[in-house]
Amino acid sequence: MTDQDLSVKVTRKDEESTTVLILLEEVLKNLRLNLLLWNPIQLMMHALTQGGNGLRDALGLWMVRVPIADTPRYRNRKGQVTTNTLAVCDRRLRFVYVLPGWEGSAGDSRILRDAISRPFGLKVPKECYYLCDNAYSNSEGFITPYKGVRYHLKEWGPGTRAPQTPQELFNLKHTKARNVIERAFAVLKMRWGILRSPSFYPIDIQTGLIIACFLLHNFIRTNLDVDPCEDSLNTQPDDGYGSDNDEPVAPTINAVLPTALWTKKRDDLAAAMWAERMLG
Template sequence: MAVNPEFIYFQMNFFEEIRNILNRHHLRLQFRSIRDTSNPFELPNEKFIKLFRLNKTATLELIQDLEMFVNEPTRKDKVPFHLQVFASLLFYSQGGYQTTVGEDYNLGISQPMISRILNKISNLISVHLLPRYIKFPTTANEVINVKEGFLNKGFLFPNVIGTIDCTHIAIVSPKIDHPVTPAVAYLNRKGFHSINVQAIFDSNLMILNVNARYPGAVHDAAIWEASSIHRYCRRRYQEGIRNNYLLGDSGYPIQPWLMTPILDAPPNTPQAVYNDRHIRTRNVVERGFGVWKARFRCLRKDRVLHYSHATAGRIIYACAVLHNICRKYNIQNELDANMNDDEDGNDNYINANDNVNDDILTEGRFIRGQIVNQMVLN
């Protein structure tokens, strides 16, 4: 009986397909086994911190804190939660593409899975941990502690409760014709698309406040004027709480609670002394941004975040929380030495509002003059 060649061809294809299915299934089992048995905690301490930025104690606490807010059934083919956290930490710290993160250390996580994990972990951190780890000083004791922190580090500017500035975090260009967030809204003065992130640092480089809501084309002063911290400072001042100052550069308007440099101060004058002390103290925010971006490289200009503003914002908030956790545990490394944010510079030009003669600006200039006089006496 003659054998039909088409039947032989069908059999060959059929068995080849079965072999491919079995191979893929075996590979999935291998990846699942690797994921379930992977234990980054077995890495040496120095290697662990270099990869994940946190130490083992802080990482374990982070995993335990986040697990409290995860209410989903465990399935054998899902990535274990602790490895989801590790995969996210790798992305934050290395700033590489998702495929690079997913292939590191035999995690066996696909790129789409990494994307979902990153969004999930970033959301958990920004929603549940940000209020715990990022707090602006509001009580009398908190304010005193921040002021004393600046003085104890040798900064000679009085009554400082924080240093403020903005920095640009690069993101992929949104659609040009997007009805809500068109690309032009994110094109900053340096020529790349970004989120303009406002942050306030204390003398220990702890982030006291962070705001990642605004596109790159929005000016620092406009972000400040619309911020909840500005409203809080203004309200407290109106309630009679005085002598609490944030320090900002000349891109901000002078206000009774926000001290800025004196423009064109002649050398060897009290105004020049004021500027020198102001610059030295305000440099804390530049160093803070530098350390933050060096530790979490996904925030750097050359590591563009390929996400929407909402998702990128959650990543930024997560990295701010993790930065403060590093400071809390005093995790020191080479990233903390002489590191300033030199990626996008400052808006050091005269802000138009600074020349408007309204009551707030007038009172701000008056208070700045009083500080100058006090520095002469001291």
């Protein structure tokens, strides 16, 4: 490749970056956050026993390209260079909160604490909760499965034993309910190919692209009766509650700390599920 060819290639790439940036700014300007990020319906402590109508949160990992000096901060525990996005969705696969831009090396709990502490961050009304995986601590507002107990759906497939303890039953219901967030991320990545491979755009532009993908996803989920991307996953949408648009009036959680009270609440949930199963 000659110097002239290289110059043309760099110029073309710069032009593409400028075009993407302009289009990105237009998308973010015209898509109002307060309309496309849904407010979560408030669900009290008995929600999981009634079929898992809580909200779900998880981290999405997107492969990125960053300057060599920044690579260690963005390298995750699997050795990939990624950026982390904390996201929360409702039962209709719409995202109610998104926090992009964290380095791949950042731990899940650290990102969650950041989301909780921000002035306009993740708001969890008292006595309500999100369903999380074991990357987080079981704490006020965040219910995790029991450790050391069967959890993943593949462990409950055909030919496996039915739940033998309250903890196993709890984990089974938890993983079925929380599977919504896994499906939401799968639909999101299927819809937007730019999320499936690293791009050459600067990290701030990539972060903006991630936000735009989430917002456009919500717009599509809200305005289409049938989502072709979800159909491609060969999954069935959940029946259940949509989000309401009322602001929370209850006090919200401002710290993520394991507590004996919420350990007991998880135990109470498991005991209630087990008692209902025995009566049924």
